[in-house]
Amino acid sequence: MSEKKILDGEGIERASIRIIHEILERNGGTAGLVIIGMRTRGAVLARRFADQIREIEKQDIPVGALDITLYRDDLTEIGPQPLVRGTEIPFDINQKKIILVDDVLFTGRTVRCALDALVDYGRPACIQLAVLVDRGHRELPIKADYVGKNIPTAVGEEVIVSLTETDGAEEVIVKRKDA
């Protein structure tokens, strides 16, 4: 096993700030914007994005957290069921522009679950996807609107995102198996 650090704390912060500016630019400000993060680390990033947008635009925007466990299509394959951590979307998403946030975009299956889950809460005007890392290898026709960093990986490699709030560290590393 060898590890390579792709982003450190500063790298994550720079990528996040660029994503936020892209979001604000593309949507012309914060009107109608809501941010929903996918548990666990997507929800942490979503909270940070909202804080940073407040600093830049002096506007509060609604933040929610989405747990997609109940929508997974692989519950029968993954052995003991994952802990359900609950969805908290304390606002109406009808006609809102949703920024869906996750840490890593890989096969796209988690995002598919999230889209299914979101439409059960209402009919948003649009859903845009923001990810900290895109590592490729999509199995579904899904593409991110905002990407912090594209990382070319092999399927067997592991991308591990650590955030201070959940992991006590701030970095993105790729673990690869040595030949």
Add this chain to the structure above:
Amino acid sequence: MSKSWTRKDLLGLRDLSREEIELILKTAESFKEVSTRPIKKVPTLRGRTVVNFFFEPSTRTRASFEIAERRLSADTISFSSSGSSMEKGETLLDTMKNIEALKADLIVMRHSASGAPHRLSRSISAGIINAGDGTNEHPTQALLDMFTIKEKKGRIEGLRVVYIGDILHSRVARSNIWGLLELGAHVTVCGPKTLLPIEVDKLGVRVTTKVEEAIEGADAITLLRIQLERQKEPFFPSVREYASTFGITRERLKVAKKDVIIMHPGPINRGVEIADDVVNGPFSVILDQVTNGIAVRMAVLYLLSQVRG
């Protein structure tokens, strides 16, 4: 807290560890949110078949299970013993073997014989959820009671929880006693001596026949219905006398904690074990219990659905 559930069946709370009970309660918190959505449904158990077999009358528990199953997108079918082949002389085991041959994934069952689901669980590979067996256990009711206490009080450990009424015939009390003691609550049972099980004190609960003594300082009080259908001989002189000796009124509640909650597994008999103004009063969480029952049963169905024996 343990993160995974490994049991095929939920037969009772007697055997469950604190970690297992806490996992169910924690999981139920997430499911409560599903019932507040405009679309009260998640696809989690899509394609799974759940059979509800009620060999004893039930409306509340059965409706609650059916709603929980449907909110998880399971396919469900419900039987009651009347109108089934049980009336034609088929044994319980044969009936259940047939249900299993229909490829049911989970069986929810209520039976008048204590231990019936335990017996079946050994010969059937589908998961079995005990929805009440005789006078033994009613685990999902106890779990929803504990969920409601935790929701209202923020904790269970150290609380004073009281059961008043027909303890002898109450599977609800029995399941709650196992679960609450495991979670560190102090439990008191109270009723006429004839309706208290022999050696009930050996379970680790406080026993009293004086209702004022039971209520004093209580955080949560559950009233139990007098189960006349299970009483082949009289256990007390009259329903009126029972009501005046053990019935809970506003007046009697004055010695309880100021934020006491009043619970009842239903069906209630107004004016017998509980006065009208208590049912409708500010302490009553009886309807919260009904709502919470759906979330707790969804959690149990979810946790059991992935484990196959």
